[in-house]
Amino acid sequence: MRRLAVLVALVSVVAQAQTLCVVTGDVTYLFPADQTGDMAYAGGTALSVLGKTFDVGDITKAYVDGTAVSDNRVAVVFDGQKATVSVAGNVAQYVTVTVSGAHVTIEQTNTGDVDGDEITYVLSGTSTDGELTLAGAYKCTVQLAGVTLTNPSGAAINITNKKRIQLSVKSGTENMLADGAGGSQKACLYSKGQLQLQGGGTLTVKAATAHAIKSGDYITVKNLTLNVTSAVGDGLSCNGYFQMKSGTVTISGTGDDGIQCDLDGESATGETDGHEDEDSGNIYIEDGTLTINVTSAATKGIKAGGDLIISGGTVNVTTSGNGTYDSTERDAKGSAGLSADGNMTISGGTLTLKNTGTGGKCIKADGLLTIADGIVSATNTASQYRYSSSYTASAKAIKAGTRTQTGGSGRNVTYSYSGGIVVTGGTVTASASSHEAIESKSTITVSGGTVYATSSDDAINSASDFTISGGFVMGNSTGNDGLDANGNCYIKGGTVFAVAARSPEVGIDANTEGGYKLYVTGGTIVAIGGLESGSSLTQTCYSTSSYSKGTWYGLYNGNTLALAFKVPSNNSMGTPLVVSTSGTTTLKSNITTSGGTSIWNGFGLTGGTASGGTSVSLSSYTGGNGGGGGWGPGGGGHWAPPMRDGDGGNAPPMRDGEGLYAPPVRR
Amino acid sequence: MKKRILCMMLAALGVMLTVQADDYPYLAFQTTDGTVKAVSVTSLTLTFSNGALTATNADGTCSFALADLGKMYFTAEPTAVQPLPARGDGVEVFSVTGVSMGHFESLQAAEAQMPCGIYVVKSGSETLKLMKR
Numbered sequence: 001m002r003r004l005a006v007l008v009a010l011v012s013v014v015a016q017a018q019t020l021c022v023v024t025g026d027v028t029y030l031f032p033a034d035q036t037g038d039m040a041y042a043g044g045t046a047l048s049v050l051g052k053t054f055d056v057g058d059i060t061k062a063y064v065d066g067t068a069v070s071d072n073r074v075a076v077v078f079d080g081q082k083a084t085v086s087v088a089g090n091v092a093q094y095v096t097v098t099v100s101g102a103h104v105t106i107e108q109t110n111t112g113d114v115d116g117d118e119i120t121y122v123l124s125g126t127s128t129d130g131e132l133t134l135a136g137a138y139k140c141t142v143q144l145a146g147v148t149l150t151n152p153s154g155a156a157i158n159i160t161n162k163k164r165i166q167l168s169v170k171s172g173t174e175n176m177l178a179d180g181a182g183g184s185q186k187a188c189l190y191s192k193g194q195l196q197l198q199g200g201g202t203l204t205v206k207a208a209t210a211h212a213i214k215s216g217d218y219i220t221v222k223n224l225t226l227n228v229t230s231a232v233g234d235g236l237s238c239n240g241y242f243q244m245k246s247g248t249v250t251i252s253g254t255g256d257d258g259i260q261c262d263l264d265g266e267s268a269t270g271e272t273d274g275h276e277d278e279d280s281g282n283i284y285i286e287d288g289t290l291t292i293n294v295t296s297a298a299t300k301g302i303k304a305g306g307d308l309i310i311s312g313g314t315v316n317v318t319t320s321g322n323g324t325y326d327s328t329e330r331d332a333k334g335s336a337g338l339s340a341d342g343n344m345t346i347s348g349g350t351l352t353l354k355n356t357g358t359g360g361k362c363i364k365a366d367g368l369l370t371i372a373d374g375i376v377s378a379t380n381t382a383s384q385y386r387y388s389s390s391y392t393a394s395a396k397a398i399k400a401g402t403r404t405q406t407g408g409s410g411r412n413v414t415y416s417y418s419g420g421i422v423v424t425g426g427t428v429t430a431s432a433s434s435h436e437a438i439e440s441k442s443t444i445t446v447s448g449g450t451v452y453a454t455s456s457d458d459a460i461n462s463a464s465d466f467t468i469s470g471g472f473v474m475g476n477s478t479g480n481d482g483l484d485a486n487g488n489c490y491i492k493g494g495t496v497f498a499v500a501a502r503s504p505e506v507g508i509d510a511n512t513e514g515g516y517k518l519y520v521t522g523g524t525i526v527a528i529g530g531l532e533s534g535s536s537l538t539q540t541c542y543s544t545s546s547y548s549k550g551t552w553y554g555l556y557n558g559n560t561l562a563l564a565f566k567v568p569s570n571n572s573m574g575t576p577l578v579v580s581t582s583g584t585t586t587l588k589s590n591i592t593t594s595g596g597t598s599i600w601n602g603f604g605l606t607g608g609t610a611s612g613g614t615s616v617s618l619s620s621y622t623g624g625n626g627g628g629g630g631w632g633p634g635g636g637g638h639w640a641p642p643m644r645d646g647d648g649g650n651a652p653p654m655r656d657g658e659g660l661y662a663p664p665v666r667r
Numbered sequence: 668m669k670k671r672i673l674c675m676m677l678a679a680l681g682v683m684l685t686v687q688a689d690d691y692p693y694l695a696f697q698t699t700d701g702t703v704k705a706v707s708v709t710s711l712t713l714t715f716s717n718g719a720l721t722a723t724n725a726d727g728t729c730s731f732a733l734a735d736l737g738k739m740y741f742t743a744e745p746t747a748v749q750p751l752p753a754r755g756d757g758v759e760v761f762s763v764t765g766v767s768m769g770h771f772e773s774l775q776a777a778e779a780q781m782p783c784g785i786y787v788v789k790s791g792s793e794t795l796k797l798m799k800r
Contacts, residue, residue: 018708039738061712062713
């Protein structure tokens with residue numbers, strides 16, 4: 001064993017190759033002896049080594065030792081008020097370094113790989129007055145290997161290179177970047193080119209002038225732990241697209257949005273496959289843990305100028321900034337946890353979104369919101385932001401779609417609709433204290449998944465048609481309709497539990513007064529407060545005028561338990577309780593449930609069994625608890641409800657006076 | 668077990684020898700007249716001052732006028748080669764197997780025209796073994 005140790009030591013000694021170290025001020029160029037070849041002198045003033053020409057007058061000294069050299073590597077070590085730089089010989093000719101105190105400027109001139117690889121700049125050490133400015137025209141890597149760097153007069157890292165930059169945070173290292181206030185820098189960490197944030201270490205960024213991290217092109221995040229603890233502007237800001245593949249990102253203390261992505265050019269390239277040449281303004285969250293807490297007025301947790309696509313990961317966004325009046329756009333604006341100027345697609349992940357700022361929203365998509373999978377929890381405890389009677393912003397949990405006035409005026413006004421909400425899977429829980437929990441400015445279509453919405457306003461509202469053909473949908477309103485369509489409402493399938501607050505509100509509402517109708521052609525339905533008058537009930541419905549709060553009921557289709565549900569204990573709930581299944585419908589109260597999966601915040605059970613209970617006497621129900629009106633056939637149910645405000649034939653279809661539109665005509 | 672350790676040692680020795688083949692314990696300086704002087708790189712420091720390069724190591728110090736320096740290179744050869752004396756009849760170059768490679772006016776002319784390799788150079792009554800890198 002002793003011989004082996006001696007041998008290993010011998011190998012170590014022999015393996016220590018020679019390196020010529022050429023020192024010019026604070027920069028040392030490291031030339032491995034086996035790479036140098038002939039080192040030419042010229043004119044008594046110049047020495048050229050591996051293509052790097054030195055003026056011998058600039059050489060502080062040169063020496064030969066056993067320094068190990070990693071090809072393509074440039075190491076920058078910050079040490080208080082100074083910095084030293086070492087440059088691997090094989091890239092020396094492509095790197096010009098200027099050091100002033102701890103302010104390091106590097107210009108890189110290669111236009112292709114060097115010896116099959118790009119140049120890597122490795123930063124370490126500490127300085128309270130230092131920076132790295134990096135210029136060039138070819139991709140490179142900046143590795144943070146335990147650096148704590150503050151630049152009181154500019155960006156801590158300023159990369160003017162327009163090419164792809166890998167910013168790699170070395171595994172096991174803690175790194176911190178900070179800048180000073182009142183500067184002209186765009187960010188504490190700025191990259192003009194594409195910025196790939198990666199590595200297994202931790203990076204903390206504090207920005208006192210503008211954004212924490214800004215790229216003039218796209219940003220991708222992979223593996224690293226990134227903490228933005230303060231910023232005057234956004235936490236992360238980029239153009240083109242943003243992609244989070246994995247890692248842990250925590251953003252707080254920002255003056256503006258958590259993450260913002262805009263178009264780089266005037267218009268989208270239309271390229272998204274593989275993200276090659278993509279300029280979309282899209283944000284992609286694929287995996288990892290993203291936690292954002294924004295507190296400033298009308299700020300967004302995640303703001304996509306294009307689409308927002310979430311396919312995995314854990315996303316926690318809290319917004320608490322109040323609404324504000326945007327004098328540029330002449331509109332009232334609120335905060336939003338997730339915001340997309342285009343479409344929003346959620347196909348995976350666990351999303352927890354909370355808003356407490358007036359006029360804020362947990363989710364806001366101008367285009368189509370599609371939820372295909374994942375778990376979405378959106379809680380909004382805020383009230384309306386009111387700048388004036390004409391400029392307000394409502395605090396909703398989920399809002400999507402756009403309604404645009406196309407003509408007319410008064411009750412003859414006409415609209416076009418775009419976007420909307422489509423749910424095909426996943427679990428959605430939405431809660432709003434003051435306004436609709438879920439609102440579409442266009443259509444809502446549910447064909448799968450589980451949706452639970454509760455609000456003091458309509459639990460779920462669509463400006464246009466509302467269609468349910470599958471899934472489990474519960475709208476629990478403590479002050480208005482359970483489900484409300486300002487167009488037609490189609491119940492074709494699925495399982496629906498709708499709870500209205502009191503007459504004249506109804507469990508399931510359609511805009512009868514506007515010439516629309518509720519169509520029930522299938523599904524398993526429970527509607528507390530009944531159905532809109534004038535409904536077309538192709539599937540037989542039944543009702544009972546009495547029910548008990550907090551009691552479990554079993555709704556049967558023949559002998560099969562179609563749904564076990566618990567009646568909420570809301571202060572006020574409408575009557576009757578209407579039920580319907582696709583077959584022979586019976587109802588039992590006070591059942592005992594076991595097994596299965598709890599849904600709708602505990603108000604429903606699927607896949608379980610029920611035992612015991614007492615049969616409830618049901619009456620045939622032909623619909624008609626809503627106000628009816630000039631367009632429809634009017635009421636006809638068991639109850640003769642009073643007319644609601646604005647429910648008459650002259651009632652305009654317009655509602656929800658957010659923004660420039662008129663204030664709500666009715667609730 | 669001992670056999671296995673011995674095999675490992677031999678394998679490691681092979682690695683060692685391979686690494687050693689890339690070892691360059693000398694830095695050679697060649698002046699424009701072809702003079703070559705090699706110095707040990709152990710504790711070697713080079714300084715540039717007043718038009719001169721000064722090389723300092725454990726063996727001592729030597730200086731070169733920068734204006735006279737043509738190049739320097741790392742070498743495994745410790746030999747300091749002096750220029751062949753000027754001869755009116757030039758030099759003759761042979762391969763290491765003794766085949767004549769040609770007759771040249773000077774050593775510099777031979778160096779310029781010969782490919783890299785090891786040669787035997789004869790000038791008058793003097794013969795030297797040289798390597799072109």
